[in-house]
Amino acid sequence: MTAATSTPAAESAGQPARAHWQHRLAERGVDRQLWLLTPALLFVVLLFLYPFFYGLGLSFQPTEGRPFSDYARFFSDAYQRATIWTTLGLSLPAALLNVVASVPIAYRMRGRFRGKRLVTILLVVPITLGTVLTAQGLLNFLGPTGWFNRVLTAVHLTDEPIRLIHNYWGVFFSLIITGFPFAFLLVLSYLSGIDPTLERAAATLGAGWWQRFRVVTLPLLMPGLATTFCLTFVLAFSVFPSAVLVGNPAGETRVISIAAYQAAYEQYDYPYASAIAMIMGLIELVVISVVLFARTRFYTGSTGGKG
Amino acid sequence: MTTGTKAFSELRLEGVSRRFGGHDALRDLDLTIEAGEFVALLGPSGCGKSTALNCLAGLLPLTGGSIWQDERRIDTLPPERRGFGMVFQNYALFPHMSVRANVAFGLRMRRLPKDEIRRRTEEAIRLVRLEEHAGKLPGQLSGGQQQRVAIARAVVLEPSLVLMDEPLSNLDAKLRLEMRTEIRRLHQSLGLTTVYVTHDQEEALSLADRLVVLRAGRVQQIGPPQELHTRPANWHVADFMGYRNLWSMRVQAAVDDTVAVERDGFRLVGDPVGPVAPGSEVIAAVRPEDVRVDQAGATTNAVPAEIEVVEYQGRELAAEAVTATGVRVHLRTDRRVAPGDRVTLSMDPQRLLVFPGDSAPAAGPAAGAALLEEPGLVG
Amino acid sequence: MVTTTAATGAGAAGAPDVRPRRRIVARPAAWFVWGAVIFFFLNLLGVVGSVLVSSFGQRWFNSWLPDGYTSKWYGEAWTEFALFQVIKVTLEVSLLVVGLSLLIGVPAAYVLARRNFPGKRTIYLVFLLPILMPPITFGIPLATVLYKFGLAGHLSGVVLANLVPSVPFVILTMTPFIEQIDARIESAARMCGAGLRSVFLHVLAPLLLPGMLASAILVLVRTVGMFELTFLTAGPDSQTLVVALYYSMSAAGIRAQQSVDAMAVMYTAMMVVLLVIALRYVNPTQLVARVKEEPEP
Incomplete structure (x- = not known):
């Protein structure tokens, strides 16, 4: 590096050792360009890893009791423990429904047709608007005097307005409204990554459409579906604003993030809040690992498309 | 700067x-x-x-x-x-x-x-x-x-x-x-x-x-x-320089600048490149264009063979022939040969190069080809 | 699923039979799919539309549409929620986050796209983690740390918290973009005598500009819409629009429902404007598919 300007005589002195060292680094692909990583590394260490481990450490230093007593406190309190099932009871069905509903629709729409871009743009809208606005809309739309119940009574499906907000269903709908487009667009991009000639090849070999889907496309799509499920699940699992706004935050939609939030911002018990956040992360990790483990059982190589 | x-x-x-x-x-x-x-x-x-x-x-x-x-x-x-x-x-x-x-x-x-x-x-x-x-x-x-x-x-x-x-x-x-x-x-x-x-x-x-x-x-x-x-230095270079015929053989006799090689009754005389001792495994190499077809008066390295595949290549034909002992010979000729023709092939001993085989005993041209194609960083 | 047996049955029945019967079977499936899509969009329209209509309504109670229309709620919301201040904060936060995350993310994306070095996979995974984790999980410890150092509760804390998912997002969107620029173009520039700085200035920067623009707009959209992290770190005078909306909603009953709706419409309008701009540069799926298919294990 610095030897550039020095004369051959000056080089010969310290050269062998340094050259050797440089050669070793070069072989492993290390050089000055890697310094470009520093800002990002610094960032991730200071703003992500440090807070995370700080939180982890904090969760073992409860304001009173032994290191694990905050965890014990969470699991021994039935009201707190129930949040786990509440959260899973909301997020697993919602994620599953979003992914399963996406498949046939994406399968039908994967080709080119007029208005496809419009459809995708419209689908992006609820995702970008986010859960807070969706909650506000759902309060109006699904409320006892909202349009949804009005239509139902108008066509005589019900006589009484159905209660759809401030309970499980309000939150569930909000997870569908934001989660379905998300899952759909992901599934669509995985589907268009599968080379369409594979299905044509299967057709020339005598496979009907269902067989083509079942034997060729679906197995190739499975890893993508697993990933989609994970991402949709993560979104649904961390549900917070809609659980408060369209749900019943003290009762049937008291999800785990509400428990964590209350510990931190209402009781100012940061160790307890950290412990709940860690439990939350752990549960999510378990679900994702199970899905990703199942994913390894499928073929995950190239699918030949423009992917 | x-x-x-x-x-x-x-x-x-x-x-x-x-x-x-x-x-x-x-x-x-x-x-x-x-x-x-x-x-x-x-x-x-x-x-x-x-x-x-x-x-x-x-x-x-x-x-x-x-x-x-x-x-x-x-x-x-x-x-x-x-x-x-x-x-x-x-x-x-x-x-x-x-x-x-x-x-x-x-x-x-x-x-x-x-x-x-x-x-x-x-x-x-x-x-x-x-x-x-x-x-x-x-x-x-x-x-x-x-x-x-x-x-x-x-x-x-x-x-x-x-x-x-x-x-x-x-x-x-x-x-x-x-x-x-x-x-x-x-x-x-x-x-x-x-x-x-x-x-x-x-x-x-x-x-x-x-x-x-x-x-x-x-x-x-x-x-x-x-x-x-x-004059390629070894059979790998020869292979790369267009010597399409590479035969694994054994040395029978070596005298000065000629060497006689043999395998299963297929005998040739060639020009040694590098040290070849009687009894050692060698590779004989010749270019397709140096294989003659039915040349009058050719006696050394004359082999009867049958034409199997013919490719038209403009003024010349590229052909593949098989000898009685099953050796495949790639050749180029301006004669209009056709599949099934029985011909006599001949090779100038000066143009038939004999290289020492690789140290590994089984390394024939096939193994060499695999080596050449081994994947790695391009270039 | 009814179609399953029908289709396979037709397949077994023999060749001439297959075509007509399959078409009959396929049709209800298509209807079903399109029906589901239309039903979804109708509900979506209802959700957004009811907010919009309500924000212009005089009085709306137990009827299909409001009694009369007015735009007074907008004025009321503007003053009541101090929306000028809120929008100003939203823009400040978003622009700062966009600028900083590009500054930090693009060089890292460059190295990750171009180089191979020991530990690269680990580093890549660490960069991915913040977007794989739900914001609440790391947001609470992060907010705790930021409060400890006195950074939370005002603008800098909100910006720092929002950087956490934004920088990885920039890295994730820029890496494939840089990968598709031929490394030999940079080599060619260096062979022409350009130093690292000139290569960046004259060759890389112009070629990367579209990619940076795309990822900037994506980060902008996501930051404006980011609720959790901002919510956890914002103080009273550093709320972004979406957080202010949340507070006004959870304090329902104190203010007129319509002025909350008006605020929601303003937020929607802001997002739609950003979305329209964004869609000029990126394809819709990119707004969503934030995770590139990870390298196979």
Whole structure:
């Protein structure tokens, strides 16, 4: 590096050792360009890893009791423990429904047709608007005097307005409204990554459409579906604003993030809040690992498309 | 900033090596390039030829050895301070700049005066005959034109050394021949020193003053085209230089400059290359064009055979024949042979080279071919 | 799923039979799919539309549409929620986050796209983690740390918290973009005598500009819409629009429902404007598919 300007005589002195060292680094692909990583590394260490481990450490230093007593406190309190099932009871069905509903629709729409871009743009809208606005809309739309119940009574499906907000269903709908487009667009991009000639090849070999889907496309799509499920699940699992706004935050939609939030911002018990956040992360990790483990059982190589 | 335009009398590569995490892409390359020379690095993909070129350019740090420009060590310099020009396989033109701006780029980097930049740019564009395309973007040009721009961009700096990395492999057959002549013409008229990487032996033979054949990161042979063509150093080089017939055989007798070899009753007399002792495993090699068909008066190396496959190739036919003992012979002939014809093949003992086999006893041509195709970093 | 047996049955029945029967079977499936899509969009329209209509309504109670229309709620919301201040904060936060995350993310994306070095996979995974984790999980420890250092509760804390998912996002969107720029173009520039700085200035920057623009707009959209992290770190005078909306909603009953709706419409309008701009540069799926298919294990 610095030897550039020095004369051959000056080089010969310290050269062998340094050259050797440089050669070793070069072989492993290390050089000055890697310094470009520093800002990002610094960032991730200071703003992500440090807070995370700080939180982890904090969760073992409860304001009173032994290191694990905050965890014990969470699991021994039935009201707190129930949040786990509440959260899973909301997020697993919602994620599953979003992914399963996406498949046939994406399968039908994967080709080119007029208005496809419009459809995708419209689908992006609820995702970008986010859960807070969706909650506000759902309060109006699904409320006892909202349009949804009005239509139902108008066509005589019900006589009484159905209660759809401030309970499980309000939150569930909000997870569908934001989660379905998300899952759909992901599934669509995985589907268009599968080379369409594979299905044509299967057709020339005598496979009907269902067989083509079942034997060729679906197995190739499975890893993508697993990933989609994970991402949709993560979104649904961390549900917070809609659980408060369209749900019943003290009762049937008291999800785990509400428990964590209350510990931190209402009781100012940061160790307890950290412990709940860690439990939350752990549960999510378990679900994702199970899905990703199942994913390894499928073929995950190239699918030949423009992917 | 120093410009590299000052000439040198020789460029020395001493034990240049490059490893990629335990894999030797290039090992102990020793080579001296004289000013004005056209050197071709030749070998199949994965042989280390592009690695060698990138090390020379400075785009890849060495993991061993050194490079000297006369008495100045240059392998520690970054590429932009070596003053070499380079032409890339895929041209690597700046897609957002016009032809003119591409060619002028290096001159601008050297902060030359404006009118000199303009003068030299126009000159270089004229040299590659692209005057009417000077304002276009690279995307609007054909492959051949893009390659001309790349060459102009490299030579406009009057570099002390021009490096070319398979510059013709993305062109179609006809253009390739045209550009080949063009490159040789530029090399001569501008008095350049050129290092040229290719996997095409014909291209290397026709362009270079000297060839360096590489295999699996090691030099196999360095020499002028004539020598490589008629006298490859080992059977791997022979295989690469177009000796399509490679037969695993055993030496029966060796006398001075002839050697008799045999396998299953198939007997030949040839010219030994390297040490061959009676009883040792060898590989006999001959080019298809050196196999004669039904030549009157041919007695040595005359073998009866039956023609099996015939490919029409213009004035000649390429054919594959099988001898009574089942040996396959590739040949080229202007006789109109047809599948099923019974013919007598003959080979001039001077043109039949006998190489020592590899140290591994089972290594026949088939095993060798597998070695040559072994995957690795390209070049 | 009814179609399953029908289709396979037709397949077994013999060749001439297959075509007509399959078409009959396929049709209800198509109807079903399109029906589901239309039903979804109708509900979506209802959700957004009811907010919009309500924000212009005089009085809307137990009827299909409001009694009369007015735009007074907008004025009321503007003053009541101090929306000028809120929008100003939103823009400040978003622009700072966009700028900083590009500054930090693009060089890292460059190295990750171009180089191979020991530990690269680990580093890549660490960069991915913040977007794989739900914001609440790391947001609570992060907010705790930021409060500890006195950074939370005002603008800098909100910006820092929002950087956490934004920088990885920039890295994720820029890496494939840089990968598709041929590395040999940079080599060519260096062979022409350009130093690292010139290569960046004259060759890389112009080629990367579209990619940076795309990822900037994506980060902008996501930051404006980011609720959780901002919510956890914002103080009273550093709320972004979406957080202010949340607070006004959870304090329902105190203010007129319509002025909350008006605020929601303003937020929607802001997002739609950003979305329209964004869609000029990126394809819709990119707004969503934030995780590139990870390298196979």
